[in-house]
Amino acid sequence: MGSWIPKLLLLQLVLLLTKHADSSSIIKYLPGFEGPLPFELETGYIGVGDEDEDQMFYYFIKSESNPEEDPLLVWLSGGPGCSSFTGLVYENGPLGFKVEAYNGSIPTLVSTTYSWTKVANIIYLDQPVGAGFSYSRNPFADRPSDTGSAKLVNEFVRKWLAKHPDYFSNPFYVTGNSYSGKVIPAIVQEISNGNYICCKPQINLQGYVIGNPVAYYDHDKDSRIPFAHGVALISDELFESLKRSCGGSYSIVDPLNTECLKLIKDYHKCVSGIYQELILKPKCETTSPDCYTYRYLLSIYWANNEIVRRALKVVEGSKGKWERCDLSVRSNQDIKSSIPYHMNNSIKGYRSLVISGDHDMTIPFLGTQAWIRSLNYSITEKWRPWMILDQVAGYTKTYANKMTLATVKGGGHTLEYKPEENSILFKRWISGQPL
Template sequence: MASLIFKLLFLQLVLVLIQHAYSGSIIRSLPGFEGPLPFELETGYIGVGEAEEDQMFYYFVKSESNPIEDPLLVWLTGGPGCSSFSGLVYENGPLAFKVETYNGSVPTLVSTTYSWTKVANIIYLDQPVGTGFSYSRNPLADIPSDTGSAKRVNEFLRNWLAKHPEYFSNPFYVAGNSYSGKVIPAIVQEISNGNYICCKPQINLQGYVIGNPVTYYDHDKDSRIPFAHGMGLISDELFETYRYLLSNYWANNKSVRRALKVVKGSKGKWERCDYAVHCKKDIISSIPYHMNNSIKGYRSLVISGDHDMTIPFVGTQAWISSLNYSVIDKWRPWMVLDQVAGYTKTYANKMTFATVKGGGHTLEYKPEECSIMFKRWISGQPL
């Protein structure tokens, strides 16, 4: 009996080792960054769909605090067609580009102080397929869609967790911004239904975070005129394009692709946002998904930069109000170092809405404030 138990335990260990062997590549250093990386980075592909034809590329950064217990997030950038690498280096990741005159060499990367990975594990996922370094082995693959993306991300996550079983019990959140705000509530519903109906591994789903989210275009666009009426124009400096070009120079460098273990020949020119990636926009409004997720009791944080005219916060307030949940924490300022960093309100459906003072369409305009907000919210503290 003892011998049988030993064999079973040994077999289980071997299976775990095999899963880890195929889960991705540990990256110790990156071109453009001086010295070894001060955090744990893994990159790789997870196959989804029929015969795993769709190969979805990810960057996984372990929490710098307590990765075994800290929350696990998947981060989706908008577009559709924008790489999650944009989130990693411009918004809430542990790396950023040093803005300097480009001289033809690999752009310089530096550490950040505001990374959400200080308190959470984050999977930065390139989706839908065709975005970033994700690709399809089938040249005749169907055009992705909003609802299809929700199913693919759910499948990706279950396959990823099967190869990373040490994260089964971590509290899990879906997060992202801009156009992904359309898809994230559908992904949450897809994961929730999968947990209830059929699928293993179970995902310890707790909620979601969306920044300046596209929700319902009629509400979003109709809010622009009253917003513009009450606000001054944003300075040209706020829309500077140059830093974005550095990511294109970096990701198209051959040494970078080798370091990231990108499959050779799977991708032509890398674009931070490739708007040639076609996606059927078949979710007209994500409001019904928000309602369903609220009924199931999931937490949510909705962030709005108060200088964003693409998705003005007044439009976001309007659809949140349409859910008709009572307010349990009235409109008030939230503070950083005794300074007003924005305003917030919390509803009975566990949804917290927060503006970021001086914030734009993405988190990059106020990364320190957004980091503090996230750390408070994810730990259950009032903003």
């Protein structure tokens, strides 16, 4: 008799989650922000997958300009396992945290000046399932995968548009950075195929934006050593020895190549004190308010507050501790390389913008340039600086496949390190202006 109790409790939990699933709410006030929100925010869930068992949580912010005609973006953070909330409050959204020592109260939110929502509608989507506030109603759900995520995001977007038919005709873009930059080209292909083969509503797909994206991770990592040499983190002698002994491959090394392995250890000793996401920032303890990464703790304090969860309409019991980047979301990384997807999307004529912070050592610009070259498209606009107020903000190059590469001078692994410059860059590109 007693063995039925856990099953009964599990059934009750599933019924509770089912009852509240696939819903949305307009949010006018957020804990930590003074007064009503100066923009339109909706949060909610869309069920995807078998019997809608995967409940994907999103934050939708209407364009503050002309929402009826402005582009519609879905924004995906990296990881895999990072909540899209990290994009909303740290990178390109209309809210950010006031950075101050945590005193036990709800962290303070303030308005930003650089939000992409000035010119675009944005759906910040927690994916894959398990990231952010997304959850599965199936306690035995399969491990998420890159290709599976592409299919589920396609399903999410179609279902979201069915519930928001006013946005059918808006130009649609898939956007994000870091690890999501590997999956985004597959999502674009999935949406494109759906438009051609089977599915309604038709999505007005125009292209994609990716920042410091993973493309072929081993090759991306290989570019760290020449990058480190180029910015004077390792010596000429060590670099030349590494090239000679390792043959340019530093991620996958023959275990019998002891000389290469020893030199790679020497390399790691040289860069162990470097903050790889932006080499100009100090590497320090996140618990110190003086450290840049302390701001990440504020989102954890905020999102784990019960008052905040009620305000966001998070389904009770659906999520334990919220993590900005939940490394326990172990994804099956079955897309080895995104390059074939870029090729297919180019053939179909979709625009793309590749942003690269030039001081990121996680996914260095050298690796990004290398995979773009491998596409073998002719150059339609040669390498040149792009400017803000007569100052060089970065460099750009455009290719015949409608792909634009733009570096951001002094930028890091994500948009947050140069938000104003990234905002100007995006606004010019999305409107079709020259950078």
